[in-house]
Amino acid sequence: MSTTTKPISFARGAPSLDIVDVAGLRAAADRAFATDPAGMTGYGTAIGYPPLREWIAEGHDVDPARVIVTNGSMQADAFLFDVLVAAGDTVIVERPTYDRTLLALRQRGADVRAVELETDGIDVAALQRVIEAGARPKLAHIIPNFQNPAGYTLSAAKREALLALGREHEFTIFEDDPYVALRFDGASLPTMVSMDADNVVYASSFSKTVCPGIRVGYLVAPEELIRRVITIATSTYISPSMVSQAIVNEFCRSGAIEHSIEIVKAALRERAFTLCGALEKELPDARFTRPQGGYFLWVDLPSGTDVSALHALAAERGVQFVKGSDFLLDGGESSCRIAYSGVTPAEIEEGVRRLASAYAEVAAP
Numbered sequence: 204m205s206t207t208t209k210p211i212s213f214a215r216g217a218p219s220l221d222i223v224d225v226a227g228l229r230a231a232a233d234r235a236f237a238t239d240p241a242g243m244t245g246y247g248t249a250i251g252y253p254p255l256r257e258w259i260a261e262g263h264d265v266d267p268a269r270v271i272v273t274n275g276s277m278q279a280d281a282f283l284f285d286v287l288v289a290a291g292d293t294v295i296v297e298r299p300t301y302d303r304t305l306l307a308l309r310q311r312g313a314d315v316r317a318v319e320l321e322t323d324g325i326d327v328a329a330l331q332r333v334i335e336a337g338a339r340p341k342l343a344h345i346i347p348n349f350q351n352p353a354g355y356t357l358s359a360a361k362r363e364a365l366l367a368l369g370r371e372h373e374f375t376i377f378e379d380d381p382y383v384a385l386r387f388d389g390a391s392l393p394t395m396v397s398m399d400a401d402n403v404v405y406a407s408s409f410s411k412t413v414c415p416g417i418r419v420g421y422l423v424a425p426e427e428l429i430r431r432v433i434t435i436a437t438s439t440y441i442s443p444s445m446v447s448q449a450i451v452n453e454f455c456r457s458g459a460i461e462h463s464i465e466i467v468k469a470a471l472r473e474r475a476f477t478l479c480g481a482l483e484k485e486l487p488d489a490r491f492t493r494p495q496g497g498y499f500l501w502v503d504l505p506s507g508t509d510v511s512a513l514h515a516l517a518a519e520r521g522v523q524f525v526k527g528s529d530f531l532l533d534g535g536e537s538s539c540r541i542a543y544s545g546v547t548p549a550e551i552e553e554g555v556r557r558l559a560s561a562y563a564e565v566a567a568p
């Protein structure tokens with residue numbers, strides 16, 4: 204990379220600063236410190252900051268006893284896996300899926316079975332075949348909206364079918380849903396937890412709607428499971444960050460969050476549109492499905508394309524992306540994940556031009 208080439212990252216699933224409501228957060232922090240200094244500066248307890256827990260419970264129309272608020276949803280995922288997944292347990296994941304989920308499950312010695320992800324969500328018929336062949340899953344990890352890394356969304360029919368399969372074969376569905384609020388096209392679908400509160404554990408986050416640095420996420424689950432998670436949370440950190448959660452509480456209750464979500468969605472829509480247009484123009488070999496929300500686009504290049512080599516040549520041109528193979532147990536060598544959340548439309552156009560130039564070098568005989 205020449206010293207004058209500005210780096211462009213399609214790698215990080217994070218928002219650019221221009222779509223973070225910094226002024227709104229400062230104002231929320233000011234109000235939180237003024238109204239509840241004792242509540243937010245004390246340790247608190249592992250359930251999270253009680254007013255935020257209540258706000259989340261209201262949004263999901265559940266009793267607050269079904270909610271725990273954590274330091275980011277990654278922490279919620281880790282607690283949940285600690286409670287539900289023992290070494291040797293079979294866990295279903297989507298193929299491809301979030302790389303950190305794969306890592307967390309492998310660290311716990313789970314028997315991870317990846318089931319193909321289609322453009323309308325996990326292949327439920329294939330999952331049924333896996334079960335018929337003898338698998339006894341304990342848990343199925345599903346990212347239903349604007350999936351990371353593929354950007355796809357689970358259809359309403361597949362939500363029903365998956366819930367029915369879970370009930371029939373007695374496995375829990377883990378609905379990992381940080382992108383749900385970021386739909387910029389089409390109609391929203393009901394969450395699976397709202398359709399079957401007893402067999403679904405739901406996680407979401409304020410990372411994508413407020414900002415990731417605030418580190419606030421949560422779980423909604425049956426009360427008995429939440430009690431077990433609270434025990435682990437207490438011994439891990441006594442309590443999560445009350446300061447962060449009190450700020451998020453103010454941000455949510457004042458309505459600033461709705462404004463923030465509108466800003467983020469408008470930017471993501473424009474970025475996704477620009478990215479798809481640039482790929483069609485500069486890299487016509489790329490195959491992809493236009494996302495209806497979220498941060499990510501999954502790109503398949505012609506079979507045999509060496510995406511590792513493309514990754515290195517793109518890096519020389521100052522462009523980063525994540526190789527598809529990072530999101531799979533095997534395969535994905537000719538695919539990549541492009542995150543458009545942290546780049547402006549102008550950067551996207553320039554980034555795709557550089558990517559196309561790297562691709563021309565890889566594809567050359």
Ligand SMILES: Cc1ncc(COP(=O)(O)O)c(C=O)c1O
Binds near residue numbers: 276277380420
């Ligand atoms: C599917 C999925 N789950 C969980 C997380 C973690 O989010 P948080 O920042 O709330 O820890 C992410 C973040 O990218 C994600 O994509």
